[in-house]
Amino acid sequence: xxxxxxxxxxxxxxxxxxxxxxxxxxxxxxxxxxxxxxxxxxxxxxxxxxxxxxxxxxxxxxxxxxxxxxxxxxxxxxxxxxxxxxxxxxxxxxxxxxxxxxxxxxxxxxxxxxxxxxxxxxxxxxxxxxxxxxxxxxxxxxxxxxxxxxxxxxxxxxxxxxxxxxxxxxxxxxxxxxxxxxxxxxxxxxxxxxxxxxxxxxxxxxxxxxxxxxxxxxxxxxxxxx
Numbered sequence: 001x002x003x004x005x006x007x008x009x010x011x012x013x014x015x016x017x018x019x020x021x022x023x024x025x026x027x028x029x030x031x032x033x034x035x036x037x038x039x040x041x042x043x044x045x046x047x048x049x050x051x052x053x054x055x056x057x058x059x060x061x062x063x064x065x066x067x068x069x070x071x072x073x074x075x076x077x078x079x080x081x082x083x084x085x086x087x088x089x090x091x092x093x094x095x096x097x098x099x100x101x102x103x104x105x106x107x108x109x110x111x112x113x114x115x116x117x118x119x120x121x122x123x124x125x126x127x128x129x130x131x132x133x134x135x136x137x138x139x140x141x142x143x144x145x146x147x148x149x150x151x152x153x154x155x156x157x158x159x160x161x162x163x164x165x166x167x168x169x170x171x172x173x174x175x176x177x178x179x180x181x182x183x184x185x186x187x188x189x190x191x192x193x194x195x196x197x198x199x200x201x202x203x204x205x206x207x208x209x210x211x212x213x214x215x216x217x218x219x220x221x222x223x224x225x226x
Contacts (some may be wrong), residue, residue, distance in 0.1 A: 018104040031079040038072040071118035 015023075045065035052058050 017089050017096070021093065022085055022090045024082050026091065027082050028079055028086065031075050031082065034076045035072055035079065038068050038075070041068050042072070 011032050027136055045068065049058050049061045049065070052061065
């Protein structure tokens with residue numbers, strides 16, 4: 001049977017979008033070249049029609065120019081159609097690339113989600129984290145108590161009351177004031193401070209009375225000046 005009918009030919013793989021877009025782009029370029037050639041031909045006919053004076057020759061040139069213009073419009077229409085096809089292929093290629101990028105993004109997010117769940121389940125136990133936080137809080141409280149104990153003054157015993165100490169200090173101050181008053185009353189008048197005593201020796205009395213001020217009596221005390 002294979003010898004009579006032959007083997008069925010395998011289908012050729014369809015061209016890729018890039019190859020299709022490249023082929024259409026080549027066709028557009030070729031049509032643009034043809035259109036440019038026809039435009040140059042039209043310019044030549046226009047120049048000839050300006051220069052000719054024969055009505056018959058001018059009419060013949062107009063007929064040829066009209067044929068060239070029709071061909072030019074036909075190529076322009078084909079060029080626009082092929083350019084539209086190329087644009088659609090480019091859009092399809094861009095859509096496929098975007099879809100592939102989205103697939104990769106979704107796959108990466110799925111993998112990250114799975115890894116995060118595994119990490120949370122195996123390596124990050126919420127109860128364990130809470131226990132660690134509570135232990136840290138207790139350790140910080142103990143640490144603060146240790147600092148307070150180390151900073152406590154050992155000079156004052158714990159059985160002494162601060163209010164009693166303040167009262168005793170006030171009594172001591174009152175006793176010191178009473179002692180100062182008694183000492184002032186028992187001091188002789190000539191040893192007490194007075195505004196009449198000279199601030200600097202030898203300057204408060206006249207020069208004639210300085211010698212008398214320097215004299216002392218039989219007890220070694222300063223003699224009272226006359």
